[in-house]
Amino acid sequence: MKGDLRIYVHIPFCKSKCNYCDFNSFAGMDYMFKPYFKSLITEIALYANELRGRRIDSIFIGGGTPSYVDVQYIYEVLDCFKFDQACEVTIEANPGAIAYHNFIQYRQMGINRISFGIQSFCDRVLMYMGRVHNRATAINNILECKASGFNNINADLIFGYPKQTMENYEESLNVIKSLEIPHVSCYSLSIEEGTLLDKMVKKGLMPYPDETLDRAMYDLSIKSLQKANINQYEISNFAKPGYECRHNIGYWKRDEYLGFGISAHSLFNETRYSNTDDIHQYIATLNKYEKPVVDSNVLTQEEILSEYIILRFRLNSGLDIIDFKKEFDLDFEKTYKDKLTNLITIGLLDKSSNAYYLTRLGMDFANKVFVEFM
Ligand code: SF4
Structure with missing residues (x-):
């Protein structure tokens, strides 16, 4: 048996669907909160044997938009795990789907890292992305987050988006630096089949991303962030010293982890498992007290x-x-x-x-x- 364990919990609900998104996330399904969280708690209970005696080094609550659901649900999920203050506990939050009092409540329940889906600080680009927030909301939420006592903060950025310019990407990086955010994930856009963006590009309503510009933006991310001592430590991840994400480093170092929720993956006993991506099947399976695993592969x-x-x-x-x-x-x-x-x-x-x-x-x-x- 390996050392510490990592936990991932998937919350698939969002306020609205972004134009480029092909994650397993749903808008307009708030009526599913209650049965989904009931199932999540049942699922965690079914893993009592795997959890017993293992120290948890990190918990990552991702989505979707975990900050969109009532904090009580998050509390109930975290309450299922035994973890100490040294555990890195991250929740993903989206500007426009979080308020100051939520940050306070998160801190009280042991969450010590916030990962913001910022994507851009340019209102025009945010509109092309179909995000619910604008620049002012994002800045305000980050300031509220800091004022509530969080210092371990990540901002996700997307580059290479159609109609995004080098200037406005650089400006987004500058805002990150001026707000002294210690961790940044910069992702190159990939247009996924079936998304609204994919349809718009195919219909000629949006241009194809420019590959040369995409690479230039990647270069800029590395150089610009480095000037603020936010150094690249993984292909898409950058951090000030000491702020590297332990949870993700654990994935890259093949630490054991258990994933809960729809589409969640696990690596345990050198076996990779994945859960169903169908929320109705997930709930129905857990109502029978069975694990919602649909695929498992014992690694050679x-x-x-x-x-x-x-x-x-x-x-x-x-x-x-x-x-x-x-x-x-x-x-x-x-x-x-x-x-x-x-x-x-x-x-x-x-x-x-x-x-x-x-x-x-x-x-x-x-x-x-x-x-x-x-
Ligand atoms: S907030 Fe994130 S998960 Fe939700 S639709 Fe937008 S990109 Fe997808």
Whole structure:
């Protein structure tokens, strides 16, 4: 059995659906809050054996928009877990779906990290995205969050959105810096099939994203945030020293985690599980006191090895060959000699002391590197 455990809880409800979103989230289904949370609590109870005797190092309440539901529901979920003050407890919040008193209540129930879905500080871009908030609301919510005593705050940003300009993306980064937000996740837009944005682009109502601009924005994120000591530590994540997200680092280091709620995934006993993505099936299954797992895969040694390599390469610290040897009793350099030589020659990988890591070019073509180790 591995050390500490991580917990993910999925809350799939939102105030409205954003134009680019293909997450398993619903707007206009507030009437499902009560049965959904009842099922969530039943599901957690069904994992009593897995939870017993394990220290929880992080809990991440994600969505959807967890801040959209009544805080009492969040309290009831957190009350199912035993965790201490050292546990990193994050909740995702969206501007326009949170108020000052909510931050106070969150702190009282042990939440110590807020992750805001900001996406942009430009009102025009927010409108193209179909977000419910505007710049003023976002800034106000962040200031309220800080005033309530939170200092561990993340802001998600999207770049490469159609009609987004370099200037307004830079301005968003500048607002982040001026508000002294210590953690930023910058995601390159990908247009997902079936979303409103996808339909608009196909109909010619919105332009296709400009790939060159997208890469220039990524470069800007790295350089601009670095000037404020918000340093890149993963392909899409940046933090001031000490503010790196422990929960996500745990995913990349293959710590064990249990996911609860629709579409939630788990890694436990070297088995990957996933829950149904159908909310009605989720509730019906839990009403019968059965786990809503629809897929489970016991990982082979090859799959574990492959996951380990790919996930470590996501981190700027890269893959440490001494750690690798300890974990698998294998010499990384000898085992992958030809692949490593080739990836270094074409400029996608580099090595410093004991670690191999993606170069800046390697981050643009990360999938090309990953595929080599699948
Ligand atoms: S708030 Fe987040 S989860 Fe909800 S619709 Fe928008 S992008 Fe999707």
